[in-house]
Amino acid sequence: MKTFIAYTVTIATVIAAAIFARTLVEAAIYVPGSTGVVAPLPNSQAVDSNVSVPPAASATVATIAQNVAVTPPGYPVRLAIPALNINAAVQDVGITAKGNMGIPNNFVDVGWYSYGAIPGQTGSAVIDGHVDNGLALVGVFKHLSDIKTGDDVYVTNYAGQKLHFVVTDIQYYGYENAPTSEIFNADNGGAELKLITCGGTWVPGQKTYDQRLVVTAKLEQ
Numbered sequence: 001m002k003t004f005i006a007y008t009v010t011i012a013t014v015i016a017a018a019i020f021a022r023t024l025v026e027a028a029i030y031v032p033g034s035t036g037v038v039a040p041l042p043n044s045q046a047v048d049s050n051v052s053v054p055p056a057a058s059a060t061v062a063t064i065a066q067n068v069a070v071t072p073p074g075y076p077v078r079l080a081i082p083a084l085n086i087n088a089a090v091q092d093v094g095i096t097a098k099g100n101m102g103i104p105n106n107f108v109d110v111g112w113y114s115y116g117a118i119p120g121q122t123g124s125a126v127i128d129g130h131v132d133n134g135l136a137l138v139g140v141f142k143h144l145s146d147i148k149t150g151d152d153v154y155v156t157n158y159a160g161q162k163l164h165f166v167v168t169d170i171q172y173y174g175y176e177n178a179p180t181s182e183i184f185n186a187d188n189g190g191a192e193l194k195l196i197t198c199g200g201t202w203v204p205g206q207k208t209y210d211q212r213l214v215v216t217a218k219l220e221q
Contacts, residue, residue: 071158072118072158073157073158073161074118074119074120074121074157074158074159075092075112075114075118075157075158076118076119076125076127076155077090077156077157077158078090078154078155078156079110079127079154080153080154080155080156081144081147081152081153081154082151082152082154083147083148083151083152084144084146084147084151086140088108088109088110088129088140089108089109089110090109090110090111090112090127090155091104091105091109091110091112092111092112092114093112093113093128094113094115095115101113101126101128103128103129103130104128104129104130104140107130107132107133107137107138107140108140109140110127110128110140111129112125112126113125113126113127116184117191118157119155119165119191119193120155120157120163120191120219121191122189123185123187123191123192124184124185124187124193124194125155125191125192125194126183126193126196127155127193127194127195127196128141128195128196129141129144129195129196129197130198131144131197131198131199131209139197141195141197141213144195144197144215145199147167147170147215148167148170149168149169149170150166150167151167152166152167153165153167153193153217155193163219164219164220165192165193165219165220166217166218166220167215167216167217168216168217168218169215169216170213170214170215170216171213171215172199172200172211172212172213172214173211173212173214174210174211174212175198175200175208175209175210175212178212178214183196183214190218190219191218191219192218193216193217193218193219194214194215194216195215195217196213196214197212197213198212198213199211199212199213
């Protein structure tokens with residue numbers, strides 16, 4: 001009887017260990033496919049081979065591709081938020097197959113929406129980053145929710161120019177109804193930076209959080 005009990009306990013332990021190991025692996029490698037925020041159609045600043053270009057724009061694809069062969073000096077390379085100890089490399093991201101803004105391919109970089117405004121130009125330059133993977137792996141924007149109005153945000157571009165932005169607004173939206181026009185197309189006559197990450201409660205079935213945090217910062221002249 002004791003032998004049977006010991007055998008049962010051993011089997012249960014092995015199964016539990018296997019489940020735990022699988023959870024750790026998923027925690028380490030899971031990267032959501034996008035912010036879940038619907039992105040507007042691309043403008044003429046860049047071309048992502050994974051993005052379907054609208055028929056009306058197809059004739060300009062070859063020309064655009066040639067233009068982006070050399071990275072424009074205004075494209076961002078680093079994002080820094082001193083108050084949150086963030087100093088991250090910037091990846092160029094586009095649009096997913098579902099029409100959402102893409103995300104960086106790791107948890108330490110941020111992603112700039114390369115079909116939108118360039119940081120420092122009139123309009124909204126949009127940058128996203130992971131908060132975590134829904135489990136234990138911390139993302140670059142884990143503490144973005146701690147940011148405050150008046151905090152400084154810096155974007156350094158390929159030309160070595162360091163742009164200074166100041167946080168002016170902090171908003172949360174449902175992950176299915178974040179306002180595309182306010183995030184991507186805002187044009188108040190000045191240059192804005194929009195920082196996006198997840199917030200709220202983790203939804204296991206959707207593998208995402210139920211809110212999106214959007215931080216707005218304005219360029220200081």
